[in-house]
Amino acid sequence: MRLDIAVLGGDGIGPEVVAQSLKCLRSVEETFGHTFRFKKALIGAEAIDKKGTPLPDETLKICKNSDAILFGAIGMPKYDGNPNSKVWPEQGLLKLRKELDLFANIRPVKVFPALIKQSPLNKKLIKDTDLVIYRELSGGIYYGNKSIDSGTNVATDTCSYSEEEISRITHLAFKAAKNRRKKVTLVDKANVLETSRLWRRVVNSIAQSYPEIELETLFIDNAAVQMILNPSQFDVILTDNMFGDILSDQGSVLAGSIGLLPSASVGTEHAMFEPIHGSYPDAKDKNIANPVAAILSAGMLLQHFKLNEEADALVAAVLKSFSKKIVTPDIMGSSKYGTNYVGDFIADNIM
Amino acid sequence: MRLDIAVLGGDGIGPEVVAQSLKCLRSVEETFGHTFRFKKALIGAEAIDKKGTPLPDETLKICKNSDAILFGAIGMPKYDGNPNSKVWPEQGLLKLRKELDLFANIRPVKVFPALIKQSPLNKKLIKDTDLVIYRELSGGIYYGNKSIDSGTNVATDTCSYSEEEISRITHLAFKAAKNRRKKVTLVDKANVLETSRLWRRVVNSIAQSYPEIELETLFIDNAAVQMILNPSQFDVILTDNMFGDILSDQGSVLAGSIGLLPSASVGTEHAMFEPIHGSYPDAKDKNIANPVAAILSAGMLLQHFKLNEEADALVAAVLKSFSKKIVTPDIMGSSKYGTNYVGDFIADNIM
C-alpha cells in the first residue's frame, strides 16, 4: 500500500516521540513491503515563531493532501502564562481538527498485564480494564462563540451541539460496541446542561436501532469516580468534547502512565493519529519521553487502513518491550532506557 | 448560641443522612448548651410531586430566614431518564444556590489514617492528602443562558464569568491558603476557553496582593490526573463551577468513599452545608447510606459559626467511629452497621 503521511511533531516532546513512530512505520514499510511517504509540517509554537500563526496554510494544505496525519503534541507554557496574548499554539490543533472535520476522537484505554504493577490503583480493580472513549472532537464549548466584553469584563464561551453532530459520533460508538462487549455509556451532565439533554434524546433514539447494544448514562462527576473505582464496567464511553478531554486523561492513570495512550481522530475524509499526552516542554530533548503512546498511535493508523497484520506486529513489538522491561523511566523509575533506545527496540522488533 | 437551621433532606438517601446530622447537632446542643431550632422544608423530587416545583416559595422563605441550611441530596432517575421533561429536581438546588448567592462551595478532601486501607489508591501516594477545593458555585455554564432551537435542533449552554464573580471567590481561596500550606492551584482550560483566560488574568492580578501565597495553574485534564497520582501537591484548589464539580467528586476516591466528604456553600449572607455525594435512590431506606459526609457537613456548620470546640468534638466522635470500625458497608464490606447505628454512635460520643 502507498500512503502519504503528514508528520506534525508540534511542541515540546512531540517531535522526538513522533520520530519513534516514524522509525516503526519505516520498519513496517520494509517488513511488509509498503510505501509510506512522510511530509513534515509546522504547527503550534514553532509555527507561531516562524510563520506568525499556529497553523500555517502550507501545513493545512499538506494535511489535506495526505492520506493520514501523525501528530505529536502541542502547547508551550510561555503562552499559558500570558492570558493576554492573542494567539497560542493550541489554536493550531483546534483549527486543524475543525478544518479536517475530525469529529470523532477515539481513545482506547487498556491495562497492559506487564505494566499492571506500575498503576497507582488497586490491581484487582483495574486489571480487566478495556474500554474505548469516543470523544466528540469538533463541536461543543471548544468551538462555540467566545467573547470578552472589555467594558464589563465579562468573558463568555458558548457550548452548542446539533442533532447531526451528536448523531454521527453516536453511530460510530454504537458500531464500535457491536464488535466489542456491546455496551455504550453516555457521559453527560443532563441534570444541568441543555446540550446534555439533547445528547440524551439523540442517543436514546439512535439506541433503538441497535437493540443488541446496552445503553447506560452517567453524569460526568460520577463517571470521573467510576473511571477509577470500577473501570471494567465500561466498554464504549460516548461523550462530548470537554468531558471526553477530562475523562480520557484520567483514563491514563489506569494504564500506569499517560505516556502509553494513543488516539485516532477521524472524520469522513481525514484521519489523524496522536498520543493523548501533552507537550511536556520540561522533558523536551532529555531523551526521557515515553514514545509508546506515539508508536501505538501509528498502530491505530495502520488499523485505520486495515493493515491489521502490520498493526498486530507493531503492538507485539511494544508488548515485547514491556516484557523485556525496555521502557522509559515514567514506567519504571529505575529504567535507564531513553526515548530513542525504546523506539529503536520496538522498530527493530516489528516482524 | 441560638441558631435557626433550615433542614432540606431532599431526595433519595438525603433525608436519612441528614437525620443523623440532626442527632449530632442535638447532641452538641445538649453538651454545649446551645439552642438550635430546626425547620424542615421540601426540595427536589418530593417538592415537584407535592407542589409542582423543585423549590417552593415556602422553602426559599424558610432558608432566607434561617441562619444556616442543612441540605441532604438531590436527584431522581425518573427525571434523568426523560430528557424531555420541563422540570427536574436539580433545578431546585441550583435555584436555591443562586437565590441565596452561595458563590463559594468549599470542599475539603482529607485522607483519614484509620480508613487509608479502604482507598483503591496506592497508600503512599495519598496518605498526606489534605486539600480543599474552592469551587465557584453561582456562575459559569450552570447558570448561563440555555436554549434549544426546535427548528434546527441545536442546543446551547452559555458559560460566562465576570471579573467580580471570579474575584470574590479568589479572595476567599487565598485567605484560606494563608492559614494552610500557602499554595493556591488554579484549575482551568485556558488553552481553549475565554472564561478560563479571564480567570487567569483576574487570579494572577489578585495573587499580587498575597505575596506569601504561591500560585500555580493547571489545565483541568492534567489536574484530573494529578488528583489521583499526586494529591499531596495540592493545598487550595480554586476552580469554576463545572470543573469543581468534577474534581471534587474525583477527590472522594482519595478519601475512600464518596460517603465521607462534606461541603459548605457560602455567600455573604447565607450558608448551606451538604455532603458532596448524590441522592443514590437505590440505597434509599435501606439503612446502608454512610451518614459521615452529612455529619461532617454539620461540623462545617459549627465551624462557620466559630463553634470550634463543638466542631472538634463532632470530628473526634467521627474519628472514634472509624477507629472502632463502627462504619457503614461502603467503608468496610463486612460491616454490619447501618446508617442509624453509626449516626447514634457518633451523636452519643460527642462530648
Ligand SMILES: CC(C)[C@H](C(=O)O)[C@@H](O)C(=O)O
Ligand atoms: C491541547 C488541547 C487543546 C487538547 C484538547 O483539550 O483537546 C488536548 O488536551 C487533547 O486532549 O488533545
Ligand SMILES: CC(C)[C@H](C(=O)O)[C@@H](O)C(=O)O
Ligand atoms: C446535583 C447537581 C446539580 C450538583 C452539581 O453539579 O452542582 C451536584 O453534583 C453537586 O456537586 O453538588
